[in-house]
Amino acid sequence: MTTQEQVHDTARRARTAAAELAPLTRAVKDAALHAMADALVAHRDDLLAANRADVAAGREAGTPEGMLDRLALDEGRIEAMAQGLRDVAALPDPVGEVVRGYTLPNGLEVRQVRVPMGVVAIVYEARPNVTVDAAGLCVKSGNAVLLRGSSSAYRSNTALVEVLAAAAEKAGLPADAVQLVPGTDRESVTHLLRARGLVDVVIPRGGAGLISHIVENAIVPVIETGVGNCHVYIDADADLDVAERIVLNSKTHRPSVCNAAETLLVHRAVAGEFLPRIAKALGAAGVTLHGDDTVVSTVDAAVPATEADWADEYLTLDLAVAVVDSLDDAVGHIRRWTTGHTEAIVSNSATAIKRFVSRMDSAAVMVNASTRFTDGGEFGFGAEIGISTQKLHARGPMGLPELTTTTYVVTGDGHVR
Amino acid sequence: MTTQEQVHDTARRARTAAAELAPLTRAVKDAALHAMADALVAHRDDLLAANRADVAAGREAGTPEGMLDRLALDEGRIEAMAQGLRDVAALPDPVGEVVRGYTLPNGLEVRQVRVPMGVVAIVYEARPNVTVDAAGLCVKSGNAVLLRGSSSAYRSNTALVEVLAAAAEKAGLPADAVQLVPGTDRESVTHLLRARGLVDVVIPRGGAGLISHIVENAIVPVIETGVGNCHVYIDADADLDVAERIVLNSKTHRPSVCNAAETLLVHRAVAGEFLPRIAKALGAAGVTLHGDDTVVSTVDAAVPATEADWADEYLTLDLAVAVVDSLDDAVGHIRRWTTGHTEAIVSNSATAIKRFVSRMDSAAVMVNASTRFTDGGEFGFGAEIGISTQKLHARGPMGLPELTTTTYVVTGDGHVR
Numbered sequence: 160m161t162t163q164e165q166v167h168d169t170a171r172r173a174r175t176a177a178a179e180l181a182p183l184t185r186a187v188k189d190a191a192l193h194a195m196a197d198a199l200v201a202h203r204d205d206l207l208a209a210n211r212a213d214v215a216a217g218r219e220a221g222t223p224e225g226m227l228d229r230l231a232l233d234e235g236r237i238e239a240m241a242q243g244l245r246d247v248a249a250l251p252d253p254v255g256e257v258v259r260g261y262t263l264p265n266g267l268e269v270r271q272v273r274v275p276m277g278v279v280a281i282v283y284e285a286r287p288n289v290t291v292d293a294a295g296l297c298v299k300s301g302n303a304v305l306l307r308g309s310s311s312a313y314r315s316n317t318a319l320v321e322v323l324a325a326a327a328e329k330a331g332l333p334a335d336a337v338q339l340v341p342g343t344d345r346e347s348v349t350h351l352l353r354a355r356g357l358v359d360v361v362i363p364r365g366g367a368g369l370i371s372h373i374v375e376n377a378i379v380p381v382i383e384t385g386v387g388n389c390h391v392y393i394d395a396d397a398d399l400d401v402a403e404r405i406v407l408n409s410k411t412h413r414p415s416v417c418n419a420a421e422t423l424l425v426h427r428a429v430a431g432e433f434l435p436r437i438a439k440a441l442g443a444a445g446v447t448l449h450g451d452d453t454v455v456s457t458v459d460a461a462v463p464a465t466e467a468d469w470a471d472e473y474l475t476l477d478l479a480v481a482v483v484d485s486l487d488d489a490v491g492h493i494r495r496w497t498t499g500h501t502e503a504i505v506s507n508s509a510t511a512i513k514r515f516v517s518r519m520d521s522a523a524v525m526v527n528a529s530t531r532f533t534d535g536g537e538f539g540f541g542a543e544i545g546i547s548t549q550k551l552h553a554r555g556p557m558g559l560p561e562l563t564t565t566t567y568v569v570t571g572d573g574h575v576r
Numbered sequence: 577m578t579t580q581e582q583v584h585d586t587a588r589r590a591r592t593a594a595a596e597l598a599p600l601t602r603a604v605k606d607a608a609l610h611a612m613a614d615a616l617v618a619h620r621d622d623l624l625a626a627n628r629a630d631v632a633a634g635r636e637a638g639t640p641e642g643m644l645d646r647l648a649l650d651e652g653r654i655e656a657m658a659q660g661l662r663d664v665a666a667l668p669d670p671v672g673e674v675v676r677g678y679t680l681p682n683g684l685e686v687r688q689v690r691v692p693m694g695v696v697a698i699v700y701e702a703r704p705n706v707t708v709d710a711a712g713l714c715v716k717s718g719n720a721v722l723l724r725g726s727s728s729a730y731r732s733n734t735a736l737v738e739v740l741a742a743a744a745e746k747a748g749l750p751a752d753a754v755q756l757v758p759g760t761d762r763e764s765v766t767h768l769l770r771a772r773g774l775v776d777v778v779i780p781r782g783g784a785g786l787i788s789h790i791v792e793n794a795i796v797p798v799i800e801t802g803v804g805n806c807h808v809y810i811d812a813d814a815d816l817d818v819a820e821r822i823v824l825n826s827k828t829h830r831p832s833v834c835n836a837a838e839t840l841l842v843h844r845a846v847a848g849e850f851l852p853r854i855a856k857a858l859g860a861a862g863v864t865l866h867g868d869d870t871v872v873s874t875v876d877a878a879v880p881a882t883e884a885d886w887a888d889e890y891l892t893l894d895l896a897v898a899v900v901d902s903l904d905d906a907v908g909h910i911r912r913w914t915t916g917h918t919e920a921i922v923s924n925s926a927t928a929i930k931r932f933v934s935r936m937d938s939a940a941v942m943v944n945a946s947t948r949f950t951d952g953g954e955f956g957f958g959a960e961i962g963i964s965t966q967k968l969h970a971r972g973p974m975g976l977p978e979l980t981t982t983t984y985v986v987t988g989d990g991h992v993r
Contacts, residue, residue: 178911182934261956267945269955276967277937355791359967374772375795380968401990408992494595516985517599520694528684528988537993538686538984539678550693550776550981551797552969564967567955568933571945573818575825576954 165341166350170278170357173303176333177277180301183332185252188299191330192248195298196241198326199291199319203237209318210287217311229286230312240291243542247295250541253560254301268570273563275301277359280340280351281544282307282373284365287315294323294337296544300562303336305358307351310343352377364545367472382552382561384545387417387500388472389530392489392515394506395428399436401527402505406437409503409530411444415474417546418501418533422469422479424489427453430482434458446476453482469496486511490518497521499548501533522548522555582758583767587695587774590720593750594694597718600749602669605716608747609665612715613658615743616708616736620654626735627704634728646703647729657708660959664712667958670977671718685987690980692718694776697757697768698961699724699790701782704732711740711754713961717979720753722775724768727760769794781962784889799970801962804834804917805889806947809906809932811923812845816853818944819922823854826920826947828861832891834963835918835950839886839896841906844870847899851875863893870899886913903928907935914938916965918950939965939972 160168199206210232217227259271279302281293290306297304308316320339328334340347352361355378363373367386374381391409393402409420425433430453438448438458448454449468450461461480468479469492483489493502503525504515516524523533533555535543540558547553553561577585616623627649634644676688696719698710707723714721725733737756745751757764769778772795780790784803791798808826810819826837842850847870855865855875865871866885867878878897885896886909900906910919920942921932933941940950950972952960957975964970970978 178935178937181937182931263954263956267949267954271972378792380797380966382968398990404990404992412993514599518595519983520595520598521983523984523986526985526987528986528991529993531993532684532986532988532991533984537680537684539680549797551799554981555688555984564971566936566938567940567950567972568943569940569945569949570943571949573815573821574945574949575821576829576946576948 162342162344162346163350166347167354167357169338169340170305170351170354172335173278173305173338174357176335177275177303179333180303180336181254181275183301187331188252188301189248191298191327191332192244192295194326194330195295195323196244198322199237199241199244202322203234206237206315206318206322207232207234210315213312213314222311226311230315232287232315236288240288243288243292244295247299247542250299250559252299253563256560258565265574266571267574270568270570271565272568273560274566276562276564278303278305278357279562280305280307280358280361280379282348282351282361282363282365282369284309284369287312287319289364290316290319291323292542293544294320296542296559296562298327298332298336300559302562303333303338305338305340305351307340307348313343348373349376352379355379362545382545382547382557383549384547384557385417385500386472386498386548387419387546388421388470388496388498389418389501389503390422390424390493390497391420391503391505391530392424392483392486392493393426393429393433394486394504394508394511394515395426396508396511397426397429397505398507399429399433402433403437403440405503405505405527405529407440407444410441410446410478411476412529412531414476417472418530419474420478420503420530421471421473422481422496424481424483424492426486426489427482427484430457434480434482441478444476446478449477449479451481454480472498486514490515494518494520500546501525501530503528503530522546579759579761579763580767583764584771584774586755586757587722587768587771589752590695590722590755591774593752594692594720596750597715597720597753598671598692600718604748605669605718606665608715608744608749609661609712611743611747612712612740613661615739616654616658616661619739620651623654623732623735623739624649624651626731630729630731639728643728647732649704649732653705657705660705660709661712664716664959667716667976669716670980673977675982682991683988684991687985687987688982689985690977691983693979693981695720695722695774696979697722697724697775697778697796699765699768699778699780699782699786701726701786704729704736706781707733707736708740709959710961711737713959713976713979715744715749715753717976719979720750720755722755722757722768724757724765730760765790766793769796772796779962799962799964799974800966801964801974802834802917803889803915803965804836804963805839805887805913805915806835806837806918806920807839807841807910807914808837808920808922808947809841809900809903809910810843810846810850811903811921811925811928811932812843813925813928814843814846814850814922815924816846816850819850820854820857822920822922822944822946824857824861827858827863827895828893829946829948831893834889835947836891837895837920837947838888838890839898839913841898841900841909843903843906844899844901847874851897851899858895861893863895866894866896868898871897889915903931907932911935911937917963918942918947920945920947939963
């Protein structure tokens with residue numbers, strides 16, 4: 160078989176599985192999730208052996224230790240993945256939820272009901288725990304899942320999917336509910352992206368390069384996730400203690416994730432007081448400031464910002480800083496450069512807050528709160544498949560309901576027009 | 577300017593307009609819709625003159641009279657378009673609706689709020705009334721709209737957009753809220769489809785050819801609409817009076833639209849009684865039956881069906897007919913051939929209905945009702961931008977809320993993680 164035939168064959172088997180998964184009860188799906196969790200723990204030695212082979216191959220190929228650490232499994236990480244599956248089992252089943260329901264004047268009963276998407280493909284990088292997370296969320300939401308991890312974790316992912324699929328099947332799920340996409344080259348991803356009619360949605364999880372490759376090449380629908388050039392705007396009416404706390408937390412709490420702040424905008428009215436203060440606090444935390452002319456002339460340690468600084472998602476201890484003449488200038492800057500993830504305003508002015516919020520074009524707007532709160536866990540979703548930065552279907556943190564679509568069930572007793 | 581520059585320039589102006597449209601109140605938008613309606617009526621002579629030129633050019637080019645009729649405007653049609661805008665003004669504004677709202681344990685207030693998409697592009701064929709409908713729905717939902725009609729209606733659409741845009745601007749909307757995409761060739765459509773970051777969504781309205789061209793070529797998100805290979809399944813437990821009424825209505829009430837039935841599946845247990853009866857009724861209505869072996873041997877007037885008959889959306893007085901051995905065979909046939917629009921079951925068995933409904937993979941399932949009810953007007957939406965046959969974002973009839981996305985507004989008082 161060619162790579163294309165292999166990918167299509169896998170997707171076709173997923174479609175068949177999806178038809179069987181859709182009507183399953185929550186009880187059956189939850190039992191399968193628990194069986195999958197138990198199987199991970201029971202097979203931990205095989206999983207760790209496969210993972211050691213990936214790590215060794217990666218080390219030989221000169222992969223940086225930081226990336227090897229993200230790739231590596233140990234007993235604790237396997238237990239955490241198993242617990243993740245049990246946590247998903249404890250969440251409500253989105254399938255069958257009546258989103259809207261009413262009776263028309265002619266007596267027809269209209270019900271908009273949540274149903275699984277069908278076949279969900281997840282394309283991701285590095286960490287093998289995504290394999291387990293994604294499989295669990297898809298099983299719970301009644302979807303067949305096609306998993307395409309990075310080639311560096313191929314042995315780990317193969318072993319994980321083997322264990323998960325066997326446990327799921329033994330618990331009464333179709334054999335092809337959880338599948339790994341065959342192949343480790345880009346070609347297999349491309350065939351997946353063009354399998355219209357077989358794959359219902361592709362969700363990329365990874366860096367900007369992966370995501371834009373997928374958006375450019377996909378014919379099947381895509382949910383874009385993750386790239387976050389998040390801004391914090393300090394208004395003229397800000398409480399500067401609050402501002403300092405929020406900027407520090409947004410930038411330094413976990414700089415490598417998508418909801419970390421990358422640009423700080425300060426209203427000119429408070430720049431003289433706030434800039435030295437925040438520069439000191441950020442400097443103490445190891446943050447490099449990339450400033451505009453005003454910032455560079457005020458803060459000794461700041462380096463001059465270029466256009467790239469306004470655009471970049473650093474994911475490091477760097478922060479672009481600009482002084483703006485007005486709230487509307489802040490709005491203009493953000494609309495020009497944002498990736499549509501999260502923006503924050505710090506202000507005590509109700510007028511300023513209302514104006515700012517109504518003029519943003521992003522998945523989330525934080526008012527006097529850290530950008531770090533844009534997160535499925537923080538929002539109380541219990542599980543998260545990613546953070547959508549697009550406008551169709553789902554925007555912001557995506558939980559189980561975002562892995563479903565709806566169907567209208569219309570019941571009459573012989574109604575005609 | 578090249579065609580690409582022209583399209584991008586138009587889209588960029590739409591983006592600027594979108595930022596101004598988003599915070600507008602319902603009162604301002606409704607006043608603009610009424611002004612647009614009045615302007616259509618006031619300028620009817622100019623509109624009719626432009627339309628006569630399109631019709632004359634079409635007739636000269638040998639366009640069939642049926643298509644010319646769809647293209648032609650008269651005073652009644654202009655009044656109907658104006659009334660359509662007034663009707664949209666009377667509908668509730670989706671923008672600002674709080675879809676979900678709760679307070680987290682830490683005191684953070686989370687609100688998921690409906691906001692406009694931004695820039696919506698509509699690509700459509702033939703009828704100039706789509707120009708007015710789409711403009712009205714986008715203005716109401718706070719979106720800037722890029723209209724790309726067919727070249728055969730270019731003069732009509734140009735005149736309509738000129739009148740609508742001028743009236744909207746006079747009523748306080750941004751000048752570029754309603755724009756026609758320049759150009760009449762496919763190239764301008766292609767640039768529109770690839771204007772990622774400028775266009776938020778493309779909605780094609782037209783035949784299968786237009787829709788698949790757009791899906792294949794688009795980088796910006798697309799909402800697929802319309803193609804309907806709709807099935808009616810007559811179960812072993814069907815009331816055959818009801819079955820006859822529903823099949824006749826689904827097929828003949830308006831055969832040229834997407835929610836008309838194209839395939840009839842009859843359970844073998846009732847085929848002997850039902851086939852001659854429905855063949856007689858459909859024959860009297862001028863319908864040609866394309867049957868499988870059993871149908872052809874039972875019904876004299878039936879012609880043999882080929883694979884294409886199971887796949888086709890006829891949009892004419894033709895109907896594919898097959899006899900199935902079981903409900904599951906009907907499910908299998910439908911899942912194999914459906915375009916995911918609407919399927920119907922006629923049955924008095926609660927068990928059969930539950931099994932059928934839970935195994936469909938379509939936007940709407942009718943239980944003892946005509947397929948013709950899948951319609952925004954029938955569902956009580958007041959207006960319809962199209963019927964989505966895809967699974968992301970919107971599925972089934974799309975009204976005003978489906979032209980919006982949401983944003984999370986999270987309010988704290990200095991919250992950090």
